[in-house]
Amino acid sequence: MEAPHMLKGFKEFVMRGNVVDLAVAVVIGAAFGQIVTALVENLINPLIAAAFGEPDISNVLTFTLNSAKFSIGAILQAAMNFLFVAAAIYFFIVLPLNKLAARRARGQEPEPDPLTTDQQLLTEIRDALRERR
Secondary structure: OHHHHHHHHHHHHHHHHHHHHHHHHHHHHHHHHHHHHHHHHHHHHHHHHHOOOOOOOOHOEEEEEEEEEEHHHHHHHHHHHHHHHHHHHHHHHHHHHHHHHHHHHHOOOOOOOOOOOHHHHHHHHHHHHHHHH
16 A cells, blocks of 8 residues: 555544544543542542541451452442542533533524624625625
8 A cells, every 4th residue: 555545544534523523522531530530639538538537448448368458448449439430520511411402402502692793794795795696
């Protein structure tokens, strides 16, 4: 396969809408992950520390049996972190988008911003050009 043809195929692949959307989603997800991490580290873990006397529960219910270390708390901590992330995604992304979709379905989509003077002028020019045809 020739190099220019391979590059053309690669360019078409990268410029597909779903690839660009995926890249945007990854960046937004990373930024949102930082918010959730800050929430867990600065609010949830201090609450757990106050209740259990530990900064998180990963060291709670830890025991050793025949030199093998078992940590029930680490499993619970991972499950709680998952629930916190899932709750944040649901309440801050899914729920508002579902409400917006329901409004659109009922025809209650928010009114668009009024056109600026430039936009009105361009619209009039476009309409005048259509009439000339």
